Amino acid sequence: MKLKCVPEDFVVTEVSDRKPAGGVHGLYRLKKASVGTLEALQTLQRSWNLAPTSLNHGGLKDRHAVTSQFVTIRNGPRSDFIHELFSLTYLGQTETAFGAADIVGNQFEIVVRSLSEPDCQRIQSRGPLVQTIGFPNYFDEQRFGSMGASREFIATRWCRKDYEQALWLALAEHNRHDNGAERVQKKILRDLWGEWKQCKQQLDRSHRRSIVTYLVDHPVGFRKAFALLNANLRGLYLSAFQSAVWNRMLAKAICPENQTLVDAHGFSVEVGDCALPFPVPDETTAVRWPELPLPSARCKGLDNDMRNLCNESLSHYEMTLEQMKLSFPRDRWFSRGQRRTVIVPTDLQLTGAVDERYRGRRKVLLSFTLPRGCYATMLIKALTAHRDNQETEIAGESA
Numbered sequence: 436m437k438l439k440c441v442p443e444d445f446v447v448t449e450v451s452d453r454k455p456a457g458g459v460h461g462l463y464r465l466k467k468a469s470v471g472t473l474e475a476l477q478t479l480q481r482s483w484n485l486a487p488t489s490l491n492h493g494g495l496k497d498r499h500a501v502t503s504q505f506v507t508i509r510n511g512p513r514s515d516f517i518h519e520l521f522s523l524t525y526l527g528q529t530e531t532a533f534g535a536a537d538i539v540g541n542q543f544e545i546v547v548r549s550l551s552e553p554d555c556q557r558i559q560s561r562g563p564l565v566q567t568i569g570f571p572n573y574f575d576e577q578r579f580g581s582m583g584a585s586r587e588f589i590a591t592r593w594c595r596k597d598y599e600q601a602l603w604l605a606l607a608e609h610n611r612h613d614n615g616a617e618r619v620q621k622k623i624l625r626d627l628w629g630e631w632k633q634c635k636q637q638l639d640r641s642h643r644r645s646i647v648t649y650l651v652d653h654p655v656g657f658r659k660a661f662a663l664l665n666a667n668l669r670g671l672y673l674s675a676f677q678s679a680v681w682n683r684m685l686a687k688a689i690c691p692e693n694q695t696l697v698d699a700h701g702f703s704v705e706v707g708d709c710a711l712p713f714p715v716p717d718e719t720t721a722v723r724w725p726e727l728p729l730p731s732a733r734c735k736g737l738d739n740d741m742r743n744l745c746n747e748s749l750s751h752y753e754m755t756l757e758q759m760k761l762s763f764p765r766d767r768w769f770s771r772g773q774r775r776t777v778i779v780p781t782d783l784q785l786t787g788a789v790d791e792r793y794r795g796r797r798k799v800l801l802s803f804t805l806p807r808g809c810y811a812t813m814l815i816k817a818l819t820a821h822r823d824n825q826e827t828e829i830a831g832e833s834a
Contacts, residue, residue: 436819437549438812440792442468444546445500447811449493450539450804453505455527460491461511462529464503467521471498473667475521476506483512491532494807497577507533538807540781545801545811547819548790555787555797558818562785569779570817571685571713571722574678575810579707581668581675583608586708590676591752593669594759598657603628605664605672606643629654662764670767677769679707680730680759683748685776686711688722704816713816722776731769732760778809785818 439445455462467475472495480487489509496502507529516523547558582588583604592601607624610617620638624647627634631650638644646663650656690712703710728734730745734756737745745756761768781804790798801818805811 436547436554437793438545438547438815439499440546440548442499442501444548445497445811446544447496447500447502448542449496449502449504450542451493451505451533451537452539453529453533453537455529458528458530460507460509460529460532461513462526462533463506463508463511464524464526465492465506465521466501466503466524467496468501469498470520472496472502472504474498475518478518478521479516479523482516483508485511491534493533493535493538505533505537507531535807540804540806541809541811542804543802543811545815547799547801547815548796549793550790550797550799552797554819555799558799559785559787561818562783565814565817566780566783569777570814571689571711572775572778572809573682573685573704573706573711573713573813575812576706577810577812578678579675580612581605581610581671582707583610588676588679588708588752589672591754593661593672593761594754596658596762598661599655602646602657602661602664605661605668606646658763666766669764673761673767673769675707677729677731679709680745680748680752681727681774682706682711683709683751684727684730684744685722687744687747688724688727688776689714702820704820713820724776726773726775729770729772729774730756730759731771732757733769733771774808775806778805778814780805780814 453462465472465475472492476490476492479485480490485508489511491507491509493505496504506523509532513525513528515525550558585604585608587604589601589604592598592604603624607621607628609621613621616639620641620643623634623637624643627637631647631654635644635647635651638647642665646660649660649663653659686709702713704713705711724741728737728741728745730749734745742756749755749759759769783803784801786800788798788800790796792798801815803811803814805814
């Protein structure tokens, strides 16, 4: 089975009720392919000489896809912008910056390729059940792109105030998403960590080099050096760790340690740093809690069962809920709120057809809508996977 063979096989359209109604923020539609949201906005920022704080968006959209989303720019140009990988279309003015709360959901059009006829039939037959019962609302692999070869989350070191190791993981550790140039720069840092003058001489001009420049004058000033990392990136590090803990919470809710998913009802899916139990949808796939809190020390008013669930999930990281907090810098923090444990897609449609890219194989075309923050790839797992399922080949994941 193959997913994201070409960007056009994975189309995502952000849905919002926001309409131009006058104000100080320009409202735009960002359409892109084969580029991440932050990369596109950084290019736009340089081209239009914008302050980083003037740009706002609701979420990150997949790099390996054709995506459309809303962006606002305070006092932004009332014009369009065209780049080889993305375009920005001016829609009008709006009073406030666009944020995650403005997203109603996302519409998806996805092609799953290189299927056998039995696989194609099974996927189509499973559709009505998923449409009725739903699927586990895990965070999927795209959320964990910042996790490197050690499988250690940067935020765990940050919470423990181990700023040197947190900085090393962020700047120097190998990551499978790195391109060739990035691998070279990270190897320089690994080889010359602590030899800051030599390191600076060999690094290309970049945000990374500016942090090393600070360390030349403050050789053990790792606390301040870590704070010099891009604030948006540090926010992603927190989201990755919090999402991993939440996934473990849902896994324990679905499959307590004293139980197992029998072969007829489930399988495991490797996501992030954990094998997650994933039940095949049927009438038995009920979860005790309709929602689970996003874990951190900011969680208040939890009953004993929920607090125990949080702490059991955090025990893998040798941490408790009270320790899952930050002391510095305080410009980013763990999110607070509730996340639904099971999601039912809207307007799910599945169509089987001959796969024109792979001779003798079939494809399934899917269209559906999910609430914001949910992963279409998790729905695909619910539709396609089974206990002796073959590996899914994916062209790439978001970093």
